[in-house]
Amino acid sequence: MGLTTVIQLYVFVLAGFVGYQVISRVPPLLHTPLMSAANAITGISLVGSLVAAGSDHSRLSNVLGLIAVICATVNVVGGFLITDRMLKMFKRDGRKPS
């Protein structure tokens, strides 16, 4: 196991810890938008897909990359659209002062 892998593990564990801290503060009211936001963010696999699609290894790489880019983009665009639509619906009671 190289030094890079060790550093990657540090990053993974610390990111997981930050995730735990941030996400445990999300109230149940917003759990559905949270899930759909998390889903939009999973589209981060776009990063790997872009490299595959734009590389010059082989035609197969380009084709697999292309499909991956399409799927990941749909995931990102769809995820953010759904989340925003949901969040727009949450309104305070206008009649009472907050």
Next chain:
Amino acid sequence: MTADLSLRELAIQVIYLASSVFFILGLRGLSGPEKARAGMAQAAFGMLLAIVGTLLHQDIVRFDWIVAGLVIGGFIGVVIGRPLFIKVPMTAMPQWVALSHAAGAVAATLVGINEYVHLGAATPRGAMGALGFEVFLGALTVTGSVMAFGKLQEILPGRPVTWPLQNFGNLLLLAIALGLIITLVVNPGLSTAFWVLTAIAAALGVLMVLPIGGADMPVVISLLNAYAGLSASAMGFAIDNNLLIIVGALDGTSGLLLSILMCRAMNRSFVNVLFGAFGAKVTAAGKSAEGQDMRAITPDDAAVRLAYAGLVIVVPGYGLAVAQAQHALRELTEQLEKRGVEVKYAIHPVAGRMPGHMNVLLAEANVPYDKLYDMDEINAEFNRCDVALVIGANDVVNPAARSDPASPIYGMPILDVDRAKSVIVLKRGKGAGFAGIENELFFNPKTAMLFGDAKASLSRLVTELKAL
């Protein structure tokens, strides 16, 4: 990592770092509804930075395929997806989220496959392990999400599908998959092992979701979310990309945390949800309700009781959403508030088909979110509540969960509706609930039953209230 970075690599890393910060800020925005939309804008900006940073990557030498992919994907997302996402009812949200999971996981799986095809026997051992997990979790998420979509969309039977030696078979496949990953780490050139691993993962996704019932879907969808995130993290390990590791880890914890919360709200363990096939056998254990009668109430009597109450707590269940009665309910509560009645909504964590689903369903019907209360916030208030109005909810208000150790739902946290001064239950018929368990709340002397379709009953109540 100790060698000096070229200017290009430095730029990429700085952009990635900024991107990670924006993702974390975005998720933090979700800690309250006021800041949530701004938070999502930050997260979207983080995604844009991620794309920009990646395009600087030295391995990217041609842009034709990339532009084609982004344009086609964006087209599908915006032109086809947008009208769909605007029209699709909030009740159908869980299956669309599941489908979107599948799309993201397809990308992760294909990237993994591509990486292996490219490197083959030359794959470094560490990267091979990561690739194995990436493809395993990715393929599992693809088929699992499609199955979850099918079940929720009712293309497939929503009831648990079981067969002999089911759990044993699934565990065996899981063990074989892990064995194949180890084999590949030892001998990365063994491409057959890689393809068999992919096939097993895809099969496991199907086999693991089939036996899980509709009411357990919140856990499954959260778990698939976690798998998709972990798959992205594994990709980060494989192609040495910290941004993927960080964002994947954020997703993974989000999914895991939500599935744990859902399990806790049902008082069931992970293992029990995944392998229990809950709802398959309706062994109506616990107290039977023989010899007891439910007291029916007419809509005009119910309207009078509600109209002269001080505090009414509404307990909506998934039955409310099935009857599409959220708007009728909002109308009813508006009528009550006009008469000076205080109205609050009590939301059980598993009301709905995904975590927090009921909140979104009510928000869609223009119920202000400051009237929605979590179980922990509202339970103390049932004591001073004059009428608890239960609509299409059953197991989450069953006092047997507190008092009857023989009941299958014993120990599950419930809404303490039986502590209200009186209870009105809107229910379709006299049958038992989803889990096939009798509910003694319905036979309580304080409880009055208003039978019929929820939407029709609520509309009747509105008419009666207006006539008072």
